[in-house]
Amino acid sequence: MMSEECPVPLGALSPARPGRSEDYRSARDDDLIEEAGPADDASMGSDLSTLVVPFPDLAPVVFFCLKQTTCPRSWCIRMYVPTARITIMVILLNCVTLGMYQPCENIDCASDHCQILQAFDAFIYIFFALEMVVKMVALGIFGRRCYLGDTWNRLDFFIVMAGMVEYSLDLQNINLSAIRTVRVLRPLKAINRVPSLRILVNLLLDTLPMLGNVLLLCFFVFFIFGIIGVQLWAGLLRNRCYLEENFTLSSGMTLPPPYYQPEEDDERPFICSLPSDNGIMSCSDVPARREGGRTCCLDKEDAFYRQALGLSPEPLANGSGEATGLCINWNQYYTRCHTGSSNPHKGAISFDNIVYAWIVIFQVITLEGWVEIMYYVMDAHSFYNFIYFILLIIIGSFFMINLCLVVIATQFSETKQREHQLMQEQRAQCLSSSTLASMAEPGDCYEEIFQLVCHCEIPPSFEPSAHAARCQSEWVSLIISPLTPTNHRSGVR
Numbered sequence: 001m002m003s004e005e006c007p008v009p010l011g012a013l014s015p016a017r018p019g020r021s022e023d024y025r026s027a028r029d030d031d032l033i034e035e036a037g038p039a040d041d042a043s044m045g046s047d048l049s050t051l052v053v054p055f056p057d058l059a060p061v062v063f064f065c066l067k068q069t070t071c072p073r074s075w076c077i078r079m080y081v082p083t084a085r086i087t088i089m090v091i092l093l094n095c096v097t098l099g100m101y102q103p104c105e106n107i108d109c110a111s112d113h114c115q116i117l118q119a120f121d122a123f124i125y126i127f128f129a130l131e132m133v134v135k136m137v138a139l140g141i142f143g144r145r146c147y148l149g150d151t152w153n154r155l156d157f158f159i160v161m162a163g164m165v166e167y168s169l170d171l172q173n174i175n176l177s178a179i180r181t182v183r184v185l186r187p188l189k190a191i192n193r194v195p196s197l198r199i200l201v202n203l204l205l206d207t208l209p210m211l212g213n214v215l216l217l218c219f220f221v222f223f224i225f226g227i228i229g230v231q232l233w234a235g236l237l238r239n240r241c242y243l244e245e246n247f248t249l250s251s252g253m254t255l256p257p258p259y260y261q262p263e264e265d266d267e268r269p270f271i272c273s274l275p276s277d278n279g280i281m282s283c284s285d286v287p288a289r290r291e292g293g294r295t296c297c298l299d300k301e302d303a304f305y306r307q308a309l310g311l312s313p314e315p316l317a318n319g320s321g322e323a324t325g326l327c328i329n330w331n332q333y334y335t336r337c338h339t340g341s342s343n344p345h346k347g348a349i350s351f352d353n354i355v356y357a358w359i360v361i362f363q364v365i366t367l368e369g370w371v372e373i374m375y376y377v378m379d380a381h382s383f384y385n386f387i388y389f390i391l392l393i394i395i396g397s398f399f400m401i402n403l404c405l406v407v408i409a410t411q412f413s414e415t416k417q418r419e420h421q422l423m424q425e426q427r428a429q430c431l432s433s434s435t436l437a438s439m440a441e442p443g444d445c446y447e448e449i450f451q452l453v454c455h456c457e458i459p460p461s462f463e464p465s466a467h468a469a470r471c472q473s474e475w476v477s478l479i480i481s482p483l484t485p486t487n488h489r490s491g492v493r
Contacts, residue, residue, distance in 0.1 A: 076138035077138045088194075090124055091187055091189055095187050098183060129164075155185070156189055159182060203412050203416075206411050214407060229360070229388070232351070234352050235352060236271075236351070237343050237344055237349065237350050237376055238339045238343055239340070239380050241270060241283040243334060247333060249300065260286050271344070271376050273380055274337055275337070278382050279381050280378055281380075283336065284335070287331065288331055297327075297329060299329065344376055349363075374389045
């Protein structure tokens with residue numbers, strides 16, 4: 001059963017009036033078709049049918065029965081523009097409600113604050129679902145020019161379907177927090193509504209092929225510097241100063257740590273240089289132990305002797321006049337540099353393999369803590385290792401990153417020009433929001449003029465000839481053509 005036909009929107013042919021106007025219309029059309037010739041009857045009929053379609057860039061028929069002039073679909077087309085404008089406000093409201101949600105305090109959602117936010121969330125979901133239905137009826141579902149033919153519409157469809165799954169699980173008392181994280185994607189609906197955001201997103205997508213070449217060059221830089229680091233410094237950042245061999249303690253003494261560790265407030269490890277390397281630091285540079293703000297000056301033999309004699313641990317003064325305590329300087333026994341089992345910062349900084357080397361290179365390129373890493377390598381291997389880090393910063397930080405910015409800046413102008421041209425074409429084809437809104441408003445001034453011209457009374461004594469009918473048709477078409485969504489002028493030569 002076919003749906004009821006609504007009044008034809010602006011741009012379509014107006015209904016014929018009975019009487020002389022109808023006779024005049026039929027005479028004019030017959031004269032035009034007769035003048036065109038028998039061979040052009042089909043093309044003339046197609047042109048006349050084109051005028052019946054208000055928006056030629058939309059699907060003529062959706063759901064097998066809904067035309068563009070059929071009431072349910074024509075209503076949805078008219079509602080599409082105000083819905084698109086209200087969507088921005090709803091998206092902003094959704095951002096506010098998502099920011100106000102407190103999951104740790106509202107586990108059971110028993111407070112009024114949480115219930116109000118839940119009500120807003122339900123309203124927002126219903127609005128998005130209705131918007132999706134309106135778009136599907138107006139555009140259709142499957143096809144290049146239909147709803148699911150657009151990438152952003154597919155994202156909206158996924159968000160609505162995920163919300164439906166979430167609410168269905170809530171009704172069955174099933175808590176699935178992974179589905180609720182889809183709410184975070186709702187603000188992404190604003191990208192398609194704001195042209196500047198859409199340009200930026202399209203810019204990122206357009207620059208991916210060009211950035212792929214830049215990233216390939218970055219990979220070669222990482223690979224080369226990573227191989228150099230592994231070949232030179234693999235395992236060197238594990239070097240620590242251990243106790244001397246055959247180290248023994250007297251009875252009653254506590255065994256110190258196996259290798260030297262700085263004070264508790266100093267997170268940097270003491271990395272020494274092996275005898276085969278020319279690093280800056282050695283085990284002889286280990287500072288004296290400090291306890292209670294005083295520097296320890298005794299060795300284990302002196303401490304055992306004074307303990308046996310029962311001498312009081314009075315503070316003494318060394319040659320420089322600094323106060324010293326009668327405590328054992330255990331640090332003087334860390335004299336053997338040996339490769340241990342731990343790297344700096346809980347094993348995160350090392351050149352033991354290519355993967356860890358890439359992590360270090362990435363941190364150096366970001367210019368975050370690279371000086372400390374350079375000092376580690378210089379302490380363990382050689383003073384001249386700073387050349388490696390200087391070259392890495394010049395090539396990685398200054399050259400590679402700026403090269404990515406150049407690619408993005410170059411593509412930005414092209415993307416912006418293309419998006420601007422696309423919006424102009426959509427306005428010309430009555431697919432933009434502003435054009436649809438202006439054409440959908442009832443009681444428009446241009447519509448009244450068009451109806452007045454088409455339904456004007458013709459004097460009884462006037463018998464239109466073929467030439468007069470053709471002139472009248474051209475005059476009406478000149479008035480109609482700027483107003484109709486289609487740019488075709490049927491019957492005008």
